[in-house]
Amino acid sequence: MATATKLYKQSWHALRQLQQYRTIASGNASASIKSRNELFNQEQKRQRDAVGRVEKIEVRYLGLPEDVTLVMNNHISTPYNCAQHLSEGHCKRSALALVDGSVPWDMHRPLQESCTLQLLNFNVSEPHVVNKAFWRTCSFMLGAALQRAFKDEARLQLHSFPGPNIKSGSFVHDIVLGAQNWEPTKAEMRAISAEMVKLAAQDLRIERLEVDKELAKEMFKDSRYKSEQLPSIAQQNQSRVTLYRLGDHIDISRGPMVASTRFLGKCTILAAHKVANEGSTDAFYRLQGVALPTGFSLNHIAYGLLEKRAQKLNSARLPNEPFEEQQQMQLS
Incomplete structure (x- = not known):
């Protein structure tokens, strides 16, 4: 009986150690993810605040329903913001942008100078x-x-x-x-x-x-x-x-x-x-x-x-x- 009690206590202690290890591991992973996101948010805000005086740029949209020139904010406005000026359909369909005819550009990445802009979906003639x-x-x-x-x-x-x-x-x-x-x-x-x-x-x-x-x-x-x-x-x-x-x-x-x-x-x-x-x-x-x-x-x-x-x-x-x-x- 004493031996069984001793084995039970040892097993219980091992289980508690394992549970504690898992809790610590989970806590460490969560803390790392939280810290990484906090640093991301802080740097994102710092870069936005660093823009300072807002300068205007001309974005020449090329595509349907017609070509149009948009006046946007340098280092703030994104291709998605341009799509918002066109239609809800452009916002929903556009997966990627093409700047100056050759530079692939993320839809939520701020534009950095006056440029031409094409909005790409998966039905374009050249989808590569x-x-x-x-x-x-x-x-x-x-x-x-x-x-x-x-x-x-x-x-x-x-x-x-x-x-x-x-x-x-x-x-x-x-x-x-x-x-x-x-x-x-x-x-x-x-x-x-x-x-x-x-x-x-x-x-x-x-x-x-x-x-x-x-x-x-x-x-x-x-x-x-x-x-x-x-x-x-x-x-x-x-x-x-x-x-x-x-x-x-x-x-x-x-x-x-x-x-x-x-x-x-x-x-x-x-x-x-x-x-x-x-x-x-x-x-x-x-x-x-x-x-x-x-x-x-x-x-x-x-x-x-x-x-x-x-x-x-x-x-x-x-x-x-x-x-x-x-x-x-x-x-x-």
């Missing part, structure tokens, strides 16, 4: 630019979905996502997990897909913010892999780092991305390939999926072919290869 932005956004959203889907004890760490290559057949996000033998079930894959759909339904605006490398280091000080990647990223961009946010999820990316999560239509996360061990307990995994923009549909057979192709290991550079050599790394 907006399709790449959509694919990149899918990877970004997948990172947010993974953070929502995994429990703290999985020790999920987001690594990066390679550049959007539609011909590859899948969008990608690379992660590290505290398990070297994870083989996801179909139910787990469906759960991650469901998180993507939830994000789309929330119609979350995707925000862009450029910060200096020191602030970026502070924001990601609790993220081992982001901290390792930041020096190389900043060196390629004059000590600046471009961040994107949806909801409370913030990550590094050159962009551009589509205006909102609502542009994600049918989506399936299909594969999680183990690509390498990381230390004695963790491993790198490559998550892959396929998606269609809102309003597009395929019959079951055609979409099934896309799903089958997306299950094959994406050939983009792997996350365990040296970051400095990843010229196409998207963190982009």
Whole structure:
């Protein structure tokens, strides 16, 4: 009886320690996310306040129903604001902008000088630019979905996502997990897909913010892999780092991305390939999926072919290869 009581007390003590560890881990993760968002908000406000005296610019909109010149506010007005002057339909359909005929521009990114402006949707005659932005956004959203889907004890760490290559057949996000033998079930894959759909339904605006490398280091000080990647990223961009946010999820990316999560239509996360061990307990995994923009549909057979192709290991550079050599790394 005494032995049983002793074993019970030991088990109870171990359970209490485990619960405490999980609470601390959850608290630390939540604190990091909260701190990162607070710094994002502060810098966003500082940049807006720094605009000072408002200067006017001329934005020559080119497109339907007719070309028109808009007088907007420099470093304040965005392509979305321009769309608001045109119609509600332009606001709903426009996923990306094109400045001066060649520069892809986020819908919520302030314009910096007088320019021409085209508003892109997924039905334009040359959809390559907006399709790449959509694919990149899918990877970004997948990172947010993974953070929502995994429990703290999985020790999920987001690594990066390679550049959007539609011909590859899948969008990608690379992660590290505290398990070297994870083989996801179909139910787990469906759960991650469901998180993507939830994000789309929330119609979350995707925000862009450029910060200096020191602030970026502070924001990601609790993220081992982001901290390792930041020096190389900043060196390629004059000590600046471009961040994107949806909801409370913030990550590094050159962009551009589509205006909102609502542009994600049918989506399936299909594969999680183990690509390498990381230390004695963790491993790198490559998550892959396929998606269609809102309003597009395929019959079951055609979409099934896309799903089958997306299950094959994406050939983009792997996350365990040296970051400095990843010229196409998207963190982009």
